[in-house]
Amino acid sequence: MRGGQVDQQRYDIAIIGSGIGGSILATILSKEGVRVVVIEESQHPKFAIGESMILESSEIFRQLAETYDIPEIAYYSSENFKSLVGSAHGIKRHFSYMYHKKDQEENPGELMMANIPKEPYGHEMHIYRQDCDYFYCALAIKYGATVIQNSKIQDLEIDHSGVELKLANGKTIHSSYVVDASGFRSILANKYKLRKYDLETHSRAIFTHAVNVPSFHKVANTQEEYGIPYSLHEGTLHHVFEGGWLWIIPFDNHKDTTNHLCSIGLLLDPRVYPERSELSAEEEFFEFILKFPGINKQLKNCKSVRDWTRTGRIQYSTKKVIGERFCLLGHAAGFIDPLFSKGLYITLTSIHTLAPQIIKSVKENNFETARYQNYEDTVFRFIEANDKLIARAYKSFTDFRVWRKFVVLWVLGAYLEYLKLTLLRFKAHYSDNKRDMYSYYSEIDLRLVGGGFEKFNELEKKVYEILDSINFEDTQDVEEKSQHIFSILLKSAWIPFAIRRYFVENHLNSNQFNLAFLKNKGGILGTTEYRRHFFGELPTLWLLREFFYEKYRYSAANLKKKKFNAYEKFDRFVHIGETV
Numbered sequence: 001m002r003g004g005q006v007d008q009q010r011y012d013i014a015i016i017g018s019g020i021g022g023s024i025l026a027t028i029l030s031k032e033g034v035r036v037v038v039i040e041e042s043q044h045p046k047f048a049i050g051e052s053m054i055l056e057s058s059e060i061f062r063q064l065a066e067t068y069d070i071p072e073i074a075y076y077s078s079e080n081f082k083s084l085v086g087s088a089h090g091i092k093r094h095f096s097y098m099y100h101k102k103d104q105e106e107n108p109g110e111l112m113m114a115n116i117p118k119e120p121y122g123h124e125m126h127i128y129r130q131d132c133d134y135f136y137c138a139l140a141i142k143y144g145a146t147v148i149q150n151s152k153i154q155d156l157e158i159d160h161s162g163v164e165l166k167l168a169n170g171k172t173i174h175s176s177y178v179v180d181a182s183g184f185r186s187i188l189a190n191k192y193k194l195r196k197y198d199l200e201t202h203s204r205a206i207f208t209h210a211v212n213v214p215s216f217h218k219v220a221n222t223q224e225e226y227g228i229p230y231s232l233h234e235g236t237l238h239h240v241f242e243g244g245w246l247w248i249i250p251f252d253n254h255k256d257t258t259n260h261l262c263s264i265g266l267l268l269d270p271r272v273y274p275e276r277s278e279l280s281a282e283e284e285f286f287e288f289i290l291k292f293p294g295i296n297k298q299l300k301n302c303k304s305v306r307d308w309t310r311t312g313r314i315q316y317s318t319k320k321v322i323g324e325r326f327c328l329l330g331h332a333a334g335f336i337d338p339l340f341s342k343g344l345y346i347t348l349t350s351i352h353t354l355a356p357q358i359i360k361s362v363k364e365n366n367f368e369t370a371r372y373q374n375y376e377d378t379v380f381r382f383i384e385a386n387d388k389l390i391a392r393a394y395k396s397f398t399d400f401r402v403w404r405k406f407v408v409l410w411v412l413g414a415y416l417e418y419l420k421l422t423l424l425r426f427k428a429h430y431s432d433n434k435r436d437m438y439s440y441y442s443e444i445d446l447r448l449v450g451g452g453f454e455k456f457n458e459l460e461k462k463v464y465e466i467l468d469s470i471n472f473e474d475t476q477d478v479e480e481k482s483q484h485i486f487s488i489l490l491k492s493a494w495i496p497f498a499i500r501r502y503f504v505e506n507h508l509n510s511n512q513f514n515l516a517f518l519k520n521k522g523g524i525l526g527t528t529e530y531r532r533h534f535f536g537e538l539p540t541l542w543l544l545r546e547f548f549y550e551k552y553r554y555s556a557a558n559l560k561k562k563k564f565n566a567y568e569k570f571d572r573f574v575h576i577g578e579t580v
């Protein structure tokens with residue numbers, strides 16, 4: 001399609017939805033020469049949720065950028081890209097959790113901060129999604145995808161020969177295969193009755209963007225009093241309590257900011273806090289926070305700048321994510337709860353697994369469903385693992401003694417996953433074949449946390465079993481079982497020293513580079529199975545070189561030199577009124 005007209009042609013791939021998932025997949029496929037059409041019911045820029053980044057999501061951004069040689073995909077992978085993506089995004093130097101009990105002021109000793117390593121890539125970002133999603137949609141156009149906005153897919157017909165998509169205006173589009181990236185209202189999940197809800201986690205959400213959200217330090221203790229390396233406003237603050245939690249994601253937390261909004265969202269277990277349908281979402285929110293004085297003092301004067309969103313139970317999955325000439329991607333496939341910000345990681349890992357298969361199918365004109373089995377297995381493994389993790393986090397919210405130990409397990413699982421992902425990419429560099437990244441990833445059975453390390457899986461299983469057996473009514477039982485979890489963590493000698501500190505402190509080591517990290521005993525490389533699993537045959541000196549090379553390559557100063565314009569072919573954006 002050129003100059004505002006849709007070609008009367010059959011596309012290789014149709015993607016429903018130009019959210020982050022649909023747009024990034026469209027970019028990659030187009031770059032690889034696949035003829036892609038993306039159909040979007042609304043138009044960019046538009047509100048989207050999913051603002052808190054994690055190390056694993058950023059690492060997949062880098063990996064996709066390198067594998068397909070599309071540097072722009074990595075533009076949201078750290079604060080070092082600020083000069084390229086603009087000043088509307090916030091910075092994220094940590095994940096923090098402040099524990100609260102009903103009708104009581106918070107206890108400063110019940111704060112946990114998981115500070116994010118600054119090295120070698122820079123800290124993470126709070127992504128202002130309307131800009132980010134607009135950017136990725138523009139990128140898809142730049143690399144050759146046809147994007148039709150303001151055009152809702154009403155229905156589609158699929159048979160063994162291809163796909164016919166029916167637009168709301170009665171027109172049709174034909175393709176060989178369709179990716180449904182249309183989010184939780186997924187048209188294919190509805191059509192084929194694929195939704196299932198047999199998940200352990202139960203939560204509903206109330207969220208908005210607001211102004212007048214002060215830093216928690218302004219209404220509570222200072223950074224020095226908490227003894228933490230970063231201000232709470234410089235990252236994602238979670239207030240947690242029995243039956244739920246609340247996110248604070250500021251965009252105005254750096255000196256160059258041009259965005260004074262703060263994202264806030266409340267997640268509640270509806271079995272503990274059923275929806276107050278007699279109240280508006282806003283009324284329910286403000287009435288709810290009165291129960292927790294520590295939360296109320298931060299949010300009582302905040303003012304929403306858009307309508308509040310209130311959802312029913314937000315978790316869902318699907319019976320299958322692949323079928324004849326179709327698959328579901330990202331939010332269309334399933335969602336659990338944003339507690340540990342794994343959503344984008346799951347969406348991006350799905351793209352990593354799906355893209356090579358689609359490219360192969362197009363080349364060979366063979367879209368057999370069985371070819372996509374690995375994709376379905378990966379998506380299910382991730383959704384299931386996220387459900388188990390978050391359901392147990394909610395359980396442990398009941399008592400700080402348990403929650404404190406759970407946070408250590410969460411950090412460990414996330415750190416190992418990140419480490420493995422990064423080292424797999426390094427391994428591909430070592431082999432001088434970036435394209436090999438795909439085969440390296442398939443060496444291990446990634447399952448959201450733990451980096452495929454069997455000893456972590458065993459540890460996690462044991463902790464989950466103990467957690468499931470706790471009688472929270474019995475404080476003695478809580479004490480004994482939380483101590484039991486602690487002793488299991490202590491005895492796991494393979495746990496890296498960077499995490500061990502978290503057993504006793506309220507924050508992690510700040511990662512200044514130190515040569516001691518590389519020593520044989522007690523260094524970051526660890527010993528025995530841990531060392532074998534994560535570092536394998538990579539030579540220590542080569543790792544050191546790679547670390548400094550990456551630090552330079554992704555440094556703010558180096559990135560600033562890049563000139564880039566994602567919007568250069570923007571006249572290719574099609575509105576439905578323009579279609580032939």
Ligand SMILES: Cc1cc2nc3c(=O)[nH]c(=O)nc-3n(C[C@H](O)[C@H](O)[C@H](O)COP(=O)(O)OP(=O)(O)OC[C@H]3O[C@@H](n4cnc5c(N)ncnc54)[C@H](O)[C@@H]3O)c2cc1C
Binds near residue numbers: 020183341
């Ligand atoms: C409350 C909440 C908080 C979250 N917080 C985080 C977080 O902090 N960190 C994180 O990593 N992840 C988070 N997530 C998850 C994150 O939002 C998702 O991973 C990500 O947005 C999924 O993107 P997507 O492209 O699959 O879907 P979406 O972004 O939902 O995009 C779907 C697109 O399809 C379009 N569409 C829908 N129906 C049709 C149709 N019939 N025809 C044409 N177009 C259609 C829509 O307009 C939309 O543009 C959160 C999710 C929720 C619900």
